[in-house]
Amino acid sequence: MDYPQLLFITSPLFFFILPLVYVFQNRLNVKSKYWFMHFVFPILMLILFIPTILMNDNDKLSMYHADGINDPIWLVLLYLLFSIYYSIKTFIANKEHKALLLNTSANNDIELQLFSNKLIFLASVCIIIIPISLLIQYLDFNTKVVDKFLFIIFSLIPHFIVISISNIKTFENSNEIRIEERQTSVVEHENLDTIKSELTGFMMKCKPYLRQDLNLQTLANLVSWNRSKLSMVINKGFGKNFYDYVNEYRLEAVVEKLNSGKHKDYSLDYIVSECGFKSYVSFYRIFKRVKKKSPKDYLRHLKSQ
Template sequence: MEIILNAGLGIGSLMFLLLLFKTGKKQEDYFFLCWIVVTLGQIAFYGVTIYRFELRSVWAIATFGLPLLGAPLLFLYILALTGRFVTWKTVLAHLSVYPIYILLLFLIQERDGVVLIASNGLFRLPKNPPVWMQYYAVPLALSALFYCIWDLVLLRKHSQNIVEFFSFHEKVNLRWVNYIVYSYFLLFLVASFLIFGAIHFQLLPIENAFALVGITLCLMLIAFVLYGFRQTAVFSNIDVGRTMDSKVSAAEKASYSKSGLTPSKIETLANQLSTYMEQEKPFLNEDLNLTLLAEQSQISPSYLSQIVNQYFQKNFYDFINQHRVEEAKKRLLSADYRHLSILGIAFDCGFKSKSSFNRYFKKYTGKAPSEFRKK
């Protein structure tokens, strides 16, 4: 088990160095760097206290309480990654629980004349321990559960916003971050089960229980590495959320009646947009988003969103991809494009992947692209 913990430390350290030397780091990258450091600290805590030596007093409290930093740092990372600018006030509000926890435990142990000793992954309890020593881990469990739920709520809102701001899902859906949050929740369940079983039913030695918790944490960190490299959202400079940042708020969408656009003005702008789409074909740009189209068509983002939603009765994703499918239909039947494969036409029409093209083409036409081309 110690080998796996050491492997997790090595892989995590490599990941930290790769991200540290990444150029053009954004706010979310710094949160992620901090999360890696804290996670490595947690893994090191299990490795040291189980296989090396005990930690005492402040050192024991500070390292045992690291999950109170890990959970909020992952939340702040997701918050920034989905387009919110995180202020220092927000950062301090979420991270302040950790120093408060350390200070309270230190003061309580001084008051009661005891010294907290971390051994085998937890605090060693004396005979007839004070009541507070039996519940010292409760804040960590509550924090993990609370932030897991909040993370999932954030990611759900982000997935709902994608169709209103982007014409593609690839590299912006953050599905891989969902996997990380679910693994965090799994870690919480595994830790609770193992520790409860070890303490109350002696299912396994307590040191093995915490070693398994550390291994689960290592596996989660390794999964982050694999998904990060595969999806490239952590290691590249993809700007996932900035398009959505304060361009068209939910309040604006909910109050289209207060936008000042009259029916005649809406129709005029809709015709302007339709003409621009037909003549300039901006949808051929695979990275087209609401902000970019607003700049190109000279229609404000809020007006553009209202026109697409209200006049055309579509979200932005469907509006753009319908134009892409129409263009693909023309090219699939045109002799001028017979030299191109179906996938080549899909890419030329603005689709980022074969799967998204096939899925949306069949949704819109009822036929697969290959079937449509044969007719």
Template structure:
């Protein structure tokens, strides 16, 4: 099998898996319909893009083939909207989101005179030499600018999501941030391959062009398979946040918080610490800062500033520190020696073995098993 045929096989498998996963996302019963539909649309557009590697076996229309190429401009907008929908529980599609279609529409309008409306020899000539045309240079420039804009936007959303999550939640399931970050890095790698491929297109290195095509196609295929495995192994993966939640630094310096005396802050901190030790609210795995504020009797904004600003800890780390201390006590307790580490981590409020081990090692510089044996 030569390289070109191998590339076509890779592309066909990637298209099949992408469409299969898209059908699953569109038909599965879930409360998270919007993000499933957005990711399904993302997979379908990618499948259409990859299908160009073997489309000539089934489609002869130059219009369809060109429309397929322009569809790539829908990939990043869909992924950007998907990330928003996954991260924020109150995200909905609005009319303003139609603006994301503008690059796709503009490029297709530019192609109308010399391709979509052309006929016969003129259309065939343009299509065969299109990558050297001003229209396609413009298309590639728009595609790169668009990609840069969206990739920066996605990383900004993830950065904000992680900060808000750590300041407001204690459930150690931060897999969402890690998973979306990893997925974005994979797509960034694939895009870098595409950039190199587009550069090499204008050189005589045809074999290298095909090999980069193979790497990009195989990477997308592996990413689709990886997504399926993640979905199967972590069906509870996502915990979204409200987009109206603010970062602590955005309200830490407002007058009502700045006017608090050091003595008042010290009293509140002592009150909070005593409450954590006596009432052990951290044993609740899904404890949020809003719930703790109601229990301890401190307004949620004051509590957020107190922990995240004056105690210089994320709420996430603040609560997990008490969980680790409780776990250390239980691991040293002779009456608990028959209890496994897994049982103890659930008992102290964790619901993830990997998160417990990470937090325990961060606090004690030892694994739970080593600590217990020592």
């Protein structure tokens, strides 16, 4: 080890990474109030580790090369409890963020946001694996394999976080959106079937889904509803999130054009864009999910008829 002064830094850093991931996830959920409180305990742990960090280089190296785990069992158990607590809180916040995204926008910039959401989830999974692996070492004296595994996992976490940060965008008024479980019913005194028919009629007649920049607020303005009512009707009435609801209209518009033979005169990319999809990747995924075949197979089927 050429830099013994860097040894044992990872232990206090572990207690900072967990709250950092959670605070970052809450930042995406527009819930950053009192974020600094999550770093009180990590700072206390850092103070506790100062004597070890300030040890002379020879003592650090001897501890580093010693067989087994240098951390006492109570510290490893503290790692585990701490990681379980923050990982569970991050998983819950992550689920809320995904619902927030899917009920906010149907333009395809949301794909990157969902990708970031998954990366944060993976970071949380990797973090909780670390103390579990440490506990395994207490039961298995062959620590070399586990040590390498821990190193790989720990090195992946910053990459997940950095990539997710680079893909994040803030949706306007996103703090006004609440996931379905937290919505209060704004249609309880109205006939849900009537409201659904009204929305369906508007979608069929005005075709707002052809706009690539369509989001929940825009559609609510167009149909002259508030967006809590629109979100409730889509979630409760149709059993879908806003993203799927709008993209399924776009998909049917594409299928209609393909069935009419428009693909013989225009490229599929052009047709997909004309029907409101901003990216072919989003169209392809929803096409495979709904039609159970690829667009290429569907076109081949049309040609054979």
